[in-house]
Amino acid sequence: DQQVKQNSPSLSVQEGRISILNCDYTNSMFDYFLWYKKYPAEGPTFLISISSIKDKNEDGRFTVFLNKSAKHLSLHIVPSQPGDSAVYFCAASGAGKSTFGDGTTLTVKP
Amino acid sequence: NAGVTQTPKFRILKIGQSMTLQCTQDMNHNYMYWYRQDPGMGLKLIYYSVGAGITDKGEVPNGYNVSRSTTEDFPLRLELAAPSQTSVYFCASSLWPGNGYTFGSGTRLTVV
Numbered sequence: 001d002q003q004v005k006q007n008s009p010s011l012s013v014q015e016g017r018i019s020i021l022n023c024d025y026t027n028s029m030f031d032y033f034l035w036y037k038k039y040p041a042e043g044p045t046f047l048i049s050i051s052s053i054k055d056k057n058e059d060g061r062f063t064v065f066l067n068k069s070a071k072h073l074s075l076h077i078v079p080s081q082p083g084d085s086a087v088y089f090c091a092a093s094g095a096g097k098s099t100f101g102d103g104t105t106l107t108v109k110p
Numbered sequence: 111n112a113g114v115t116q117t118p119k120f121r122i123l124k125i126g127q128s129m130t131l132q133c134t135q136d137m138n139h140n141y142m143y144w145y146r147q148d149p150g151m152g153l154k155l156i157y158y159s160v161g162a163g164i165t166d167k168g169e170v171p172n173g174y175n176v177s178r179s180t181t182e183d184f185p186l187r188l189e190l191a192a193p194s195q196t197s198v199y200f201c202a203s204s205l206w207p208g209n210g211y212t213f214g215s216g217t218r219l220t221v222v
Contacts, residue, residue: 004152006152009150031208032207032208034208034210036210036211041215041216042215042216043114043200043202043213043214043215043216044153044200044211044213045213046210046211046212049208049209049210051208089152089153093207093208094207096141096158096160096166096207097143097155097158097168097207098143098155098207098211099155099169100145100152100153100154101152102150102151102152103151103152
């Protein structure tokens with residue numbers, strides 16, 4: 001039973017447009033939600049997080065939205081840049097550890 | 111500031127051999143984790159530790175062991191390697207779980 005799901009394996013957007021990556025979860029006990037970015041042959045890098053008591057958190061071009069009633073979160077990247085091309089992992093934290101989704105590969109075309 | 115350091119970066123093991131994947135962090139983080147990533151998949155938690163002397167199983171602990179004798183080090187031991195353990199292994203640490211992890215660069219292990 002996968003507790004964190006990223007249903008889109010890939011997403012392609014044009015440079016300058018908005019990228020929206022989605023994530024669903026099943027366990028309402030998670031207290032933080034996080035997004036990571038991963039380039040090939042490197043470890044994931046933490047991008048942005050949101051507490052379960054918030055519905056929005058913004059950091060520069062990155063905004064995370066949390067809809068607790070739908071158990072859904074999304075990451076918005078505006079504007080998208082070619083350097084944003086990577087695999088993005090959604091993670092949910094609870095009881096001292098995080099559960100990761102399978103990732104979405106974002107390609108930003110120049 | 112080195113962050114999280116994993117060694118080795120690559121290793122080929124024969125079935126039945128054993129090895130230890132090393133992980134050390136210099137950020138004084140209490141929380142440390144071992145994940146594995148199979149091709150096209152997300153990260154699966156093997157073991158984690160909330161402080162020196164305390165370890166707990168994650169989602170996929172079978173075939174692995176860990177110890178945490180110091181805050182800095184969290185080695186992962188593979189006993190009797192099997193082809194199913196072919197994967198990329200990531201060590202991570204954090205100040206507290208909701209803070210975001212700092213990951214190492216990974217160890218790519220192949221069991222033949």
